[in-house]
Amino acid sequence: MSGETNSYEIVRRDPRAEWIARNRLHPLHGTISVGEEAEVRGPSGLIRKNPHKVGFIGPNGIKRIDRLKGNAAAAATGRRSGGAAQEVQLPLHKVENPDFSIFVVPDMVGGRLTSQDKDILGQAHKLARSDDGESAVQGVVVAVVFGELKDDSLDTAGVDRLIHLDGEEYQGYCPEQQLTALVHLDATYNPQNWLFPDSVHGGTDLGSRLAARLGERPAVQAWQVDKKTTVCRGASGSTDISRPTPRILLLAEECADPIDETRHEVQPIELGSVPRVISRMQDMGQVSVDPNAIPLAEAEFILSAGNGIHNWDQFHEAAEALGATEGASRVAVDDGFMPRFRQVGATGTWVTARVYIAVGISGAIQHMQGIGQCDKVIAINTDAGCDMVKRAALSAIGDSEEILAELLKLAREHKAGQSEGGDQNAA
Amino acid sequence: MPLNIVSLVSVGRHPQSGRERRAEQDGRAVELGMNLEASQSASMTVLHAGRSVEPVLRNYAGMGLPSLEVLELSEQDDAVPSLAQYLKASDADIVLTGVRAESGESSGMVPYLLAEELGWPLVPRIADIVSINNGVAEILLALPRGQRRSLSVPLPFVASVDNAAPAPRQSAYGPGMRASIDASQVTAVTDSAREQWQEAPAKPRPKRLKVVKAKTAADRFKAATAKPQGKAGKVMKNESAQEQAQEIFNLLLEEKVIK
Ligand SMILES: Cc1cc2nc3c(=O)[nH]c(=O)nc-3n(C[C@H](O)[C@H](O)[C@H](O)COP(=O)(O)OP(=O)(O)OC[C@H]3O[C@@H](n4cnc5c(N)ncnc54)[C@H](O)[C@@H]3O)c2cc1C
Numbered sequence: 079m080s081g082e083t084n085s086y087e088i089v090r091r092d093p094r095a096e097w098i099a100r101n102r103l104h105p106l107h108g109t110i111s112v113g114e115e116a117e118v119r120g121p122s123g124l125i126r127k128n129p130h131k132v133g134f135i136g137p138n139g140i141k142r143i144d145r146l147k148g149n150a151a152a153a154a155t156g157r158r159s160g161g162a163a164q165e166v167q168l169p170l171h172k173v174e175n176p177d178f179s180i181f182v183v184p185d186m187v188g189g190r191l192t193s194q195d196k197d198i199l200g201q202a203h204k205l206a207r208s209d210d211g212e213s214a215v216q217g218v219v220v221a222v223v224f225g226e227l228k229d230d231s232l233d234t235a236g237v238d239r240l241i242h243l244d245g246e247e248y249q250g251y252c253p254e255q256q257l258t259a260l261v262h263l264d265a266t267y268n269p270q271n272w273l274f275p276d277s278v279h280g281g282t283d284l285g286s287r288l289a290a291r292l293g294e295r296p297a298v299q300a301w302q303v304d305k306k307t308t309v310c311r312g313a314s315g316s317t318d319i320s321r322p323t324p325r326i327l328l329l330a331e332e333c334a335d336p337i338d339e340t341r342h343e344v345q346p347i348e349l350g351s352v353p354r355v356i357s358r359m360q361d362m363g364q365v366s367v368d369p370n371a372i373p374l375a376e377a378e379f380i381l382s383a384g385n386g387i388h389n390w391d392q393f394h395e396a397a398e399a400l401g402a403t404e405g406a407s408r409v410a411v412d413d414g415f416m417p418r419f420r421q422v423g424a425t426g427t428w429v430t431a432r433v434y435i436a437v438g439i440s441g442a443i444q445h446m447q448g449i450g451q452c453d454k455v456i457a458i459n460t461d462a463g464c465d466m467v468k469r470a471a472l473s474a475i476g477d478s479e480e481i482l483a484e485l486l487k488l489a490r491e492h493k494a495g496q497s498e499g500g501d502q503n504a505a
Numbered sequence: 506m507p508l509n510i511v512s513l514v515s516v517g518r519h520p521q522s523g524r525e526r527r528a529e530q531d532g533r534a535v536e537l538g539m540n541l542e543a544s545q546s547a548s549m550t551v552l553h554a555g556r557s558v559e560p561v562l563r564n565y566a567g568m569g570l571p572s573l574e575v576l577e578l579s580e581q582d583d584a585v586p587s588l589a590q591y592l593k594a595s596d597a598d599i600v601l602t603g604v605r606a607e608s609g610e611s612s613g614m615v616p617y618l619l620a621e622e623l624g625w626p627l628v629p630r631i632a633d634i635v636s637i638n639n640g641v642a643e644i645l646l647a648l649p650r651g652q653r654r655s656l657s658v659p660l661p662f663v664a665s666v667d668n669a670a671p672a673p674r675q676s677a678y679g680p681g682m683r684a685s686i687d688a689s690q691v692t693a694v695t696d697s698a699r700e701q702w703q704e705a706p707a708k709p710r711p712k713r714l715k716v717v718k719a720k721t722a723a724d725r726f727k728a729a730t731a732k733p734q735g736k737a738g739k740v741m742k743n744e745s746a747q748e749q750a751q752e753i754f755n756l757l758l759e760e761k762v763i764k
Pocket residue numbers: 383384385386387406407408409410421422423424425426427437438439440441442443444445448458459460461464476477478479
């Protein structure tokens with residue numbers, strides 16, 4: 079193609095320059111240009127690749143083509159450090175002077191973001207982004223957290239600003255006080271939207287309270303939200319209602335993708351005083367329910383027995399003392415020690431417990447499938463190499479009977495101490 | 506003074522057939538009210554805002570109600586103003602509703618709006634009313650994972666009844682047909698905001714795919730084939746059984762599963 083122009087000039091090679099270009103360690107290497115890029119636009123606009131210009135000359139003079147697109151370094155170091163996943167520092171998303179704000183009130187079950195909370199933070203960023211290209215307005219995502227906060231992943235979940243209300247008036251069950259705080263925030267910051275998870279953990283309740291107080295009509299079970307329209311489920315999930323996006327949104331699960339490519343500032347916002355209300359509803363604490371009456375799939379705390387249990391009376395005692403729902407592996411069920419409906423795993427129940435104690439369970443894949451959603455697994459096993467120990471957050475290697483006996487003792491001491499303390503308080 | 510209980514009922518929707526039915530939670534609210542009626546010598550009114558010719562109302566009446574009150578409204582009307590007006594005029598002590606209606610917008614806002622309008626406390630998702638003494642009710646709230654919380658609330662209040670409440674009794678056809686349905690005319694307020702909305706049968710929502718955001722083929726391959734490796738937790742091998750048990754117990758306390 080360019081042969082015509084080239085035929086007029088005689089191509090002269092400069093071996094020394096070529097040698098310098100090849101030798102990256104040569105002091106003059108930087109001054110000698112390596113030539114045009116490998117990809118140029120041809121006269122017709124198509125991209126032309128010059129195969130001679132692709133790649134680089136390796137240290138021993140052999141041409142290398144990097145097909146890892148610049149990730150070779152990461153891959154190489156990854157292998158050298160024994161396959162340990164490299165911690166990547168995500169780019170920091172900064173909001174200096176926000177034009178508006180989106181307030182999110184996550185559930186924070188047990189002080190941690192739930193997966194629904196993360197989805198809703200993702201949704202908040204979708205609303206905060208100025209993707210319609212009209213003007214460069216930018217929103218800030220503010221999370222309002224009540225009570226304890228244990229999560230350390232707020233930055234990667236997408237919290238730009240954090241309002242943490244942690245006074246003693248926010249301990250326990252206090253929707254009226256929380257509502258007062260939200261109304262106060264609404265008056266102070268006038269956020270563009272309020273986002274709540276539509277969940278049984280309190281998000282629905284608080285969102286509905288705020289909507290009723292502010293006289294806004296919320297969208298509930300919203301699952302497709304943009305700046306203009308919202309699609310939400312109505313009639314117990316059998317219809318889709320499309321409507322203009324309201325100020326208060328109660329969002330369904332998986333309404334948007336969670337944030338995963340940026341880090342956020344998590345700048346705390348200090349609030350002045352929030353008015354306190356005298357709650358009409360008086361919290362008298364959680365009532366102890368018979369843990370074995372709770373369906374296994376819903377139970378929060380499960381003590382599960384496998385083939386490594388030899389003293390079954392002790393196991394039942396321990397479950398009762400700890401207040402745990404009983405579970406079992408298939409072997410324990412097949413051997414007749416536990417009823418079939420207690421079986422955890424692929425052919426049993428898929429449990430969602432927050433804390434799962436596996437006593438004498440080896441961790442067969444069929445069993446592991448059933449505990450995939452569990453947060454904290456604790457293993458008690460004689461075999462330090464078994465799969466359950468690999469999965470567990472905490473493993474105790476030893477005989478199940480001894481450890482359960484000690485646990486039983488601790489649980490009883492704890493209970494005794496508590497009832498004494500209770501008596502003292504009452505006195 | 507006997508207690509006055511008002512149970513609000515709506516038209517339910519069978520999840521499979523889509524046919525009209527007695528709504529699950531509203532049925533439970535009526536059941537709860539009838540139990541209180543028996544134990545507390547209370548009197549209960551069952552109230553529906555809507556069309557009085559609704560056949561489903563006979564299903565509620567068939568639970569053993571002598572009569573039902575209906576505020577005559579058409580489908581486009583907003584039920585909350587009429588209900589609030591009725592409740593303000595009545596001397597109700599407890600208003601029971603379901604958590605969410607099974608038809609219409611299903612927003613679950615009715616109890617909240619009524620409580621706001623009346624200035625009463627709202628108790629969400631109750632499982633039972635344990636006792637009522639000296640104008641204070643002791644209530645069990647239904648929490649997720651089968652847990653319960655105990656609350657004491659002064660009368661009057663609005664409460665929404667969760668599915669964890671006792672199941673409603675069977676409805677008998679004959680008594681249901683014999684019950685009287687007392688309709689009263691009210692000034693209707695049309696729900697004008699809703700007229701602008703579009704409603705369509707629910708589209709199935711796309712399942713979320715597990716997208717692996719890997720930049721290279723090697724990473725994608727690893728994500729597809731590698732066993733999910735949990736972060737190795739703490740392993741206690743050489744400690745005594747007592748130390749191990751203490752550590753486990755501390756974790757349980759920290760996670761707040763032991764109270
Ligand atoms: C189609 C199919 C479906 C299945 N579905 C399920 C299912 O749904 N759920 C399920 O659980 N299984 C299921 N299984 C069975 C599964 O493959 C395993 O056989 C089973 O989970 C093993 O149970 P286990 O861990 O209790 O017993 P084992 O594998 O025998 O493990 C016992 C463990 O206890 C330890 N141990 C022994 N003595 C002590 C001691 N004194 N103190 C402490 N630890 C001790 C051992 O080190 C060992 O790790 C299924 C299998 C098949 C083929």
